[in-house]
Amino acid sequence: MSDFVPASRRAVWRGRALQVLLIAAVAGGAFWLVHHALETLRARGVRSGFDFLLQSAGFEISEGWLDFDSGQPFWRAFLAGLINTVRAAVPAALIAVAFGTLLGIGRLAPHALLRGLCGVYVDTVRNVPLLVQMLMLYFALTQLLPDSMEAIELLPGVWLSKGGLALPWPLREPGAFWPSGLDWPEQGGFNVTGGAALSPEYLAVVGALALYTAAFVAEIVRAGIASVSSGQKLAAQALGLSSGQQLRIVVLPQALRVIVPSLTNQLLSLTKNSSLAVAVGYPELVSVANTSLNATGRAFECIAVVMLVYLLLSLTISAAMNFYNARVALRGWQ
Template identity: 40%
Template sequence: MTTNDSKAPVGAPRRRLNWNDPGVRAVVYQVVALALVGWAVWFLVSNTLHNLQVRNISTGFGFLDREAGFAIGESLIDYSPADTYGRAILVGITNTLRVAALGIILATILGTLIGIGRLSKNWLVAKVCSVYVEVMRNVPLLLQLFFWYALITENMPGPRQAYHPLPGVFISNRGLKIPGLEGNSMDWILGGLVLAVIATILVAHWGKKRQEATGQIFPLGRVAVGLFILLPVLGWVFSGASLALDVPQLKGFNFQGGITVSPEFAALLAGLVIYTAAFIAEVVRSGIQAVNSGQWEAAGSLGLSRARVLRLVILPQALRVIIPPMTSQYLNLTKNSSLAVAIGYPDIVSVVNTMMNQTGQAIEGILIIMAAYLTVSLSISIFMNWYNKRIALVER
């Protein structure tokens, strides 16, 4: 008997390319789709570069090193018109981050209180919170910004007739002026505050582990207050106690010295906080209602007050439902800050718009704005996703 070596080895038959095979069709469709997208991108880029070249419009980001030549109303960092466009863009980014960070903190606090208030057994409190949510969610944010800006600038007196509720505090149509601190010790004091935050986080983590092991509650609140007082004071002492109070004074037609909260910043912050808090309130309310009612009853049977039950039992469980939609609200607040250009606050959009009008680098300017918001949004998403995984239940 002879053996036939041409026969295929025993086993699964080899898969041949066949158009009737769904897997083959799926690969072909994906390759075609990718090719079409690549062609579309190439066509748009090449067509844009050709049109810019025909009109003798320069491209690239070399203009960022040129002198800006325009002033910016307010800035957290030093800036003058003699600085570069790159420095001006940095000022716009810091202004955007400032209003976004403060807005997220204040909107979270206000929204949480209103969300809890909607579930209050007090009829008046629940109805007031419900009316707030329904009204603020259905009035466009841009109109709210115009309202707050007009309220501050049109109904406030001028600097000479400014309200003077407290010593060194003035409220006028130029904004809010409050006393500020100046001197070489400021950096040390800020460093002490940063250390206090880090120390509080570490102590809270240690206190939680200690409570799990011994059952004893660590007085974190009192320790945190002590750290936030002690560490900045130590920084002030070690730096030579070089610190002075800068009180604003009326000179000419405006105030000099102190810290200024501009009408544009105040209106933008108020609009973002009040608008976003209405959405956060609904997120918090739904998260609390997602917790089984038996948790309330079980905790109440232990003699805990309703406030302690909410703080110690309900809210920690509700966070697992609250965090994902809360992330979306934080992203919305950050992106909605771009409406600042409508009331004259110098955020990244306003600064880049001025830059584009001077240089004609429209494409580069839009790319800078897109990159700035993309970076901030992804950073918020990464942090919130990390926190969401940290508090999520671990299945065994």
């Protein structure tokens, strides 16, 4: 036993050393490719380099959480685009997971009508390209809804029109930490004023990403529930649990070990699919990169920034989901 332990430790350290060398080799190769590309562009008389990130952008960004004006540098424009990407991807992911879970459960419902409707939705949405759905939703929001002066009040303080969706929003006095109340939107003579306004571009992006991804999440949830053995369900029935309790207490916790790894891939796809928002004019990362490219001519650099940002986003999502997966996985499952 005393000889086995050091050998196993040596194997662990050897594996870690190989991983560090591999990471270093990949990073070195990426650095060489970028350096070689920039040198080639300079040799051909093409301006290159990332120094443009410190220059004034010279364009505006129509919406977002980060205040930005044309006099600020390009790096802040890319940051604003990144925040807008996260601003659309996070609520879309939450809606997709919640709605997809309900659809997946509905696919296994004993009621034929409910099961059929869920199946039709999943089969239809999965087989229509996301870009087409996003464009259709955008055109529906901007063409079929009434003008801002005739906005529809969906709920008290919630107005929907061609101008977007107006919602109540916390109102905070200057210098105060906690909100002092809510700023309620009100219908004015020409449009809705007050509260928070969500543009039709933002609504189209979030809605299309959520509805499209939910169809794939539904199949993941359905497969995860089906993977739980019937003996577990029979044992739950023997304990006198209702159907809802069986699903919530017994079935879903065990199905998570199958659901979470596949769900990670869908969340990664959703984040990367948010780049299609450029088609409807939402100022996310790719849209800002396109505008910056046209303004500076630094095509390689702008694309490299976009690739790096999406890589970091994907790695962050993967790390978070892997951490959660380790928490819900059964002991000895790895």
